[in-house]
Amino acid sequence: MNDDELFSALVSMTRIRMFEERVRREFAKGDMPGFVHTYSGAEAVAVGVIGALEPDDLITSTHRGHGHCLAKEVPLDGIVAELYGRETGLCRGRGGSMHIADFRNGMLGANAIVGGGISIAVGGALAAQVIGDGRVAVAFFGDGASNEGVFHESLNLAAIWRLPVVFVCENNGWAESTPFSYASSVDSVAVRGAAYGVPSRSVDGADVEAVRSAALEAVGRARRGDGPSLLECRIHRREGHFVGDPEAYRDRDVVDAAQESDPLVVAQSLLEERGLSVAGRLEAEAAVWTRDLDAAYDGARAAAWPDPAQVERDVYAG
């Protein structure tokens, strides 16, 4: 990545981190329904991978999907209003954090079902192949999902049909409270691609340059018609599984270790090693983003609730 690309990635990652820190603070107040999972620590994956895509490419997300939404340029106001269950939200307030979707921006949906988005991305890739529009689909999922049947079925199907899909595993080492080292028969999700003849790589998910480089290779393969790829990004989960998780199952030193490999710090250090002073520019970007966040929260809290008479709208029956 050249200097401008790397700085732009750092700004995008900083926006995601600030968004999640704001979510944590606002959620505590009690007026955001349901519960939320933050993307902190995984920023380089969303920004690295989605930066390798074209705007009309497709993604599917997870229960921890705010970072994917922001990197895919899903409108901020619609995201925040959706967190608050308002009519102005991206799903008219019916979905909340774990169901945000924005088809206009190629975001096919967050998903509360572990692994649920993987096969949807395969469907998106099949559609692109049939239509022949050259689009690529990316499925984001966690290490826990790689133990689900849908992961294996999806890789196999994508491989036999040579579908333009990239499977991106965000391996943060924890399936909610179960360690990857306990729940997986192999020590890397990338190993599993070989069983289906899917080219696979494992990269440091805190290094946005490494993620972008691997993603460009995989997306290029898909775009050329050479079929699916699997990309495992090794990351640390900086916080609990959900906001408010007391994390009684993790030793304090594991949590502390997660703080040491911060993708934002890694990117900023790289820029400084190149002799660029970015702190001032980053601060200016953060100030603008803070105002955007303020406006999004004010707007969401003032927005109308969905009309109960409309409860059957958008519900498919028969």
Place this chain on the structure above:
Amino acid sequence: MRHDVILPKQGMYEGDVELIEWLVPDRSPVEQGAPLYLLGTDKVEVEVESPSAGWVVRIEADGFSGAIGSVVGYVVTDESELA
């Protein structure tokens, strides 16, 4: 500047929660993120962190129960605001 210390929402639980026990003395200095008090819901106990560096002032006492969002104390960023 004054930052409220509230009973925060934890996970999906939306009933009353309890300030089990303050972990710092009244009017003492605290760092941002330092544990201020132990919070209890029907399921878990968690340490609630300070919203800011400064001096903590207690409003409610150990054992207080209330709705999520209730203000139980505050942190002032300037010692002169303690008066």
